[in-house]
Amino acid sequence: MAEAEKPLRRVLQMKMRALGDPAQVLMLMRSSAPFYRALGGTKLRFLQNVDDPAQFCIEIEYEANAAVEMNRQKVSSDPMIRTFLTGWRAMLAGAADVDVYEDVSV
Numbered sequence: 001m002a003e004a005e006k007p008l009r010r011v012l013q014m015k016m017r018a019l020g021d022p023a024q025v026l027m028l029m030r031s032s033a034p035f036y037r038a039l040g041g042t043k044l045r046f047l048q049n050v051d052d053p054a055q056f057c058i059e060i061e062y063e064a065n066a067a068v069e070m071n072r073q074k075v076s077s078d079p080m081i082r083t084f085l086t087g088w089r090a091m092l093a094g095a096a097d098v099d100v101y102e103d104v105s106v
Contacts (some may be wrong), residue, residue, distance in 0.1 A: 007063035011103060014058045024055045026090050029058060032088075036060050054093070068088040 021079035023098055028048045041060040049055035088096075 009103060010062055010064050011101045012058075012060045012062065012098065013101060014060075014096050014098045016056050016058075017093040018054045018056060019091055019093045022048065022056075025054075025056065028088070028091060029056065 014021075020044075026046065026048060033044055042060045042063065043059075043061035045057075045059040047057040047059065
């Protein structure tokens, strides 16, 4: 029973292209760290493509359990979070690509 309750470690990778000044997008990304931590992120990395500074990648490590479902519903219904996400969309060229990985390097 304890094994079934053990949280799963996941890595969410979000790739996006910025509109306008990449430095402003990077500032927004850094300011969003508390938001990701509040949703269960345990480690964050913000990556910028050295050959194409308008291209970014955010990596968020987290543990998945029953709280993930609660957080997903919170994101879809909370007005503050919806406003935050609307601001992100305004700074992106197109949609962000999101993938979730399991670390199998152990």
